Every structure is written in structure tokens, then in C-alpha cells.
Amino acid sequence: MKAQSLNSFKQKFNYDGQILAGPYSQSLKKRLFKAMIHLDALEQFGSPVIPYIAAWRPDDNYIWYEYCGKRFHELLGTATAKLADSFRDQIVSRYLYRYQGNPLALVKVTRDKKQLDRLRPGLRRVVMRGGESEAVYKVVVDGKPLWLKDLAKVEIFVEDNIVLSWGSLINVSSEMCLEEALQGAQQELNTHKENLELLVDKRTRALHKSQLDVLSRLTRALACRDDETGLHGKRLRAYSSIIGAALGLNKGLQWALSKAVLMHDVGKVGIADAILLKKGRLTPSEFDVIKTHCQLGADLLQGGDSKLLQVARVVALTHHERWDGSGYPHGLQRQQIPLAGRITALCDVFDALTSPRCYKSIWSFDDAVDEIGRMRDIHFDPQMVDLFMANLAKIRLVTEKNGEVEKAAASGPIGCSGSS
Numbered sequence: 001m002k003a004q005s006l007n008s009f010k011q012k013f014n015y016d017g018q019i020l021a022g023p024y025s026q027s028l029k030k031r032l033f034k035a036m037i038h039l040d041a042l043e044q045f046g047s048p049v050i051p052y053i054a055a056w057r058p059d060d061n062y063i064w065y066e067y068c069g070k071r072f073h074e075l076l077g078t079a080t081a082k083l084a085d086s087f088r089d090q091i092v093s094r095y096l097y098r099y100q101g102n103p104l105a106l107v108k109v110t111r112d113k114k115q116l117d118r119l120r121p122g123l124r125r126v127v128m129r130g131g132e133s134e135a136v137y138k139v140v141v142d143g144k145p146l147w148l149k150d151l152a153k154v155e156i157f158v159e160d161n162i163v164l165s166w167g168s169l170i171n172v173s174s175e176m177c178l179e180e181a182l183q184g185a186q187q188e189l190n191t192h193k194e195n196l197e198l199l200v201d202k203r204t205r206a207l208h209k210s211q212l213d214v215l216s217r218l219t220r221a222l223a224c225r226d227d228e229t230g231l232h233g234k235r236l237r238a239y240s241s242i243i244g245a246a247l248g249l250n251k252g253l254q255w256a257l258s259k260a261v262l263m264h265d266v267g268k269v270g271i272a273d274a275i276l277l278k279k280g281r282l283t284p285s286e287f288d289v290i291k292t293h294c295q296l297g298a299d300l301l302q303g304g305d306s307k308l309l310q311v312a313r314v315v316a317l318t319h320h321e322r323w324d325g326s327g328y329p330h331g332l333q334r335q336q337i338p339l340a341g342r343i344t345a346l347c348d349v350f351d352a353l354t355s356p357r358c359y360k361s362i363w364s365f366d367d368a369v370d371e372i373g374r375m376r377d378i379h380f381d382p383q384m385v386d387l388f389m390a391n392l393a394k395i396r397l398v399t400e401k402n403g404e405v406e407k408a409a410a411s412g413p414i415g416c417s418g419s420s
């Protein structure tokens with residue numbers, strides 16, 4: 001291009017680029033020249049698209065604009081030569097839209113300014129390979145946010161070692177403002193939801209704690225009549241925890257079971273002292289009264305919405321059921337008996353055998369273990385018996401640790417209603 005026509009072109013199009021006056025091929029210059037005339041015409045028609053032509057060398061980070069729509073200058077308030085740096089400085093974030101995943105889906109990748117500065121050479125290589133890019137830039141001009149959607153096609157001029165990006169910008173500030181407001185509202189909603197869940201969780205735990213408090217007071221009140229030392233409950237808790245762990249129950253269920261077994265006889269609060277504390281054998285009708293403690297306990301624990309109360313109710317109702325169906329109150333058999341009831345039944349009987357009762361003498365640990373083995377598949381779930389036998393060392397530790405105290409306490413009043 002001759003110097004004179006270049007000067008008039010510069011004036012007419014406010015051209016401030018490098019290629020038309022630089023050491024580049026005629027074909028590149030012609031291409032650029034025609035494109036600028038075409039884009040300028042588009043601007044004259046008042047197109048909402050802001051066209052631009054950016055240029056860079058593949059081996060250089062520097063980028064400049066060969067052409068920019070007037071409104072781009074107006075938006076950023078900068079001359080073409082400084083536009084690239086100015087634009088880069090004012091970018092806050094860039095949303096890059098990409099097809100990712102399997103199946104392919106359009107996803108939005110958000111980069112902040114720091115990431116963009118670090119990743120720019122890599123992003124440029126990706127654009128060169130793909131031939132086009134689509135992104136939304138958030139820039140801040142005079143303290144106000146501005147979103148520009150950028151659609152660009154990249155063309156590589158190998159002979160001139162130049163890459164041109166034929167791009168169009170659209171001001172999408174109103175749409176993106178709305179999207180940001182929606183995102184903000186969504187975040188606020190999520191925070192409220194989390195707070196609400198925490199509050200509900202806190203209230204639920206407080207409610208469960210108060211239910212547990214009432215029940216443990218009730219259990220302690222019963223212990224004053226039936227398990228004065230509290231050692232029966234303590235050992236039962238330890239035995240059932242050993243079996244529950246061996247069975248692989250999750251921690252929550254193990255915890256609920258260990259608390260629930262303490263309330264297995266809570267229904268005895270409804271049994272008259274004359275029967276509950278009677279010395280010697282019970283008559284059949286008295287035993288019928290004793291049997292009602294299962295249902296009484298279940299009724300007492302009915303309606304609780306915590307896992308603990310649900311397990312406690314099951315234990316209270318079913319700890320006298322037997323594997324062969326000869327137990328009470330409902331004569332359930334085998335897997336009809338809930339697991340918690342099967343575990344408690346075994347632990348309760350074993351503890352009754354190894355503890356002093358007014359109607360029987362204390363059994364030795366080995367004799368009691370033999371009795372449990374004999375009752376395998378009759379009174380007890382064979383699987384629970386097998387787990388019990390596989391953990392005898394742990395069971396013995398519990399018996400020995402708490403048994404001595406029990407012996408010392410044996411001279412005082414104790415429950416007389418059989419394995420309870």
C-alpha cells in the first residue's frame with residue numbers, strides 16, 4: 001500500500017494497526033483492508049455487533065487490534081493502539097463456554113483475572129487449535145460492570161507468522177446482570193436452607209436429648225426397684241455392643257442399641273411391687289402379669305421419632321421372644337423377631353445366669369456359656385450365639401470386671417422376676 005493511500009485510509013478509518021504499513025505479504029494486507037471496509041460499513045448500518053480484528057504472533061504474548069468498532073472505543077474510552085492492554089487490565093473474569101463431558105454438554109468455565117493472566121498463552125493455543133472461541137468477559141469501566149460476549153474465528157497466516165482473530169462483541173450486560181442477581185439469590189437461598197437445616201437438626205437433637213433424659217430417669221427409677229446396683233444394665237450394654245460391633249452394625253445403630261438395652265424392662269414400672277419383688281417362685285397368674293411388662297414398655301416408648309426410641313421400643317417389646325417361637329408376648333419366631341430383640345434376649349439371659357438372683361444361685365462363666373450354646377437354635381438366633389462365642393474373651397472381661405461388684409451387692413434387695 002502506498003504511503004499516500006495509507007495515510008488517507010488511516011484518517012478515514014482511524015487506523016492505528018501495524019500490518020498495513022508493516023513487512024507483511026500483499027495477500028494479508030489486501031484481506032485485512034477489504035475486511036475493514038466491510039466491517040466499517042456494518043457499523044454505519046448501526047449493527048448491535050461490535051466488530052474487531054485482533055492480531056498476534058504465535059510465538060509472542062503481545063496482542064494488538066488492527067481494527068475496532070467505534071463503540072468499543074467508546075465503551076473503554078481508549079485509542080486502538082492501547083485498546084488491547086486497556087481491555088486486558090479491565091477484565092474481572094471470563095466465562096468460557098466449552099463442550100465437555102460424555103455425552104457432550106455445554107459448560108461454563110469461569111476464570112478470574114489472576115487465572116487468566118497465568119493461562120493466557122495456553123488459552124490462545126487452544127483457540128488456535130480449535131479455530132474459534134466463545135466467551136463472556138466481565139470488565140469494569142468507570143466502576144461499573146460491563147459484560148461483553150465475544151465470538152471469534154481464528155485464522156493463521158503461516159507465511160507472515162501472524163494470527164488474526166475475526167471477532168464480534170455484543171454487550172450482554174443486562175442479561176448477565178440478571179444472571180448474577182439470580183446466582184446471588186440462589187446462593188442466599190442455599191445459605192438460608194443450610195441455616196434452616198442446622199436449626200432443625202439442633203432442635204431435633206435437643207428433642208431427642210430431652211426424650212432420652214426422661215427415659216433414662218425412668219430407667220433409673222426402675223433400677224431402684226429391680227436393678228439396684230445398675231450393673232445389670234451396664235453389662236447388658238457392654239455385651240450387646242460387642243455383638244453389635246461383631247455383626248457390623250453401623251456406629252449410629254450400635255449407639256442406639258447400647259442405649260436401648262438399658263430400657264428393655266422399662267415396662268416393669270407398671271408391675272406391682274408385690275409381684276415384681278416377690279421372693280421365690282411366681283405363680284402362673286403372677287407370671288402372666290410379669291409378661292405384660294413387654295407391651296407396657298413398648299406402649300411407653302411408642303410414638304418416638306428418634307432412631308433411639310424406635311430401637312428401644314423394639315427391644316422392650318421383643319426381648320422375651322424366642323427363636324423357636326415359644327417366647328412372649330407374641331410368640332414370634334426366627335427372623336420375625338427384630339435383630340435388636342434377638343441380641344438383647346441372648347445378653348439378658350446370659351447376664352441373668354451369671355448374676356445372683358433370689359430364686360437361683362450364680363452360675364459360673366463356663367456353665368453359662370455352655371447353656372447359651374445349648375440354647376442355640378432353640379431360645380437364641382444361632383448367628384448371635386456364634387458371634388457371642390467368637391467374642392468370649394471380650395465377654396469374659398465384662399463379666400469379670402463388673403461381676404465382683406455384683407457379688408458384693410448381692411446381699412441387698414435385688415429383682416426376683418427371673419431373666420428380666
Ligand SMILES: [Fe+2]
Binds near residue numbers: 264265348419420
Ligand atoms: Fe433384664
Ligand SMILES: [Fe+2]
Binds near residue numbers: 319
Ligand atoms: Fe424383661
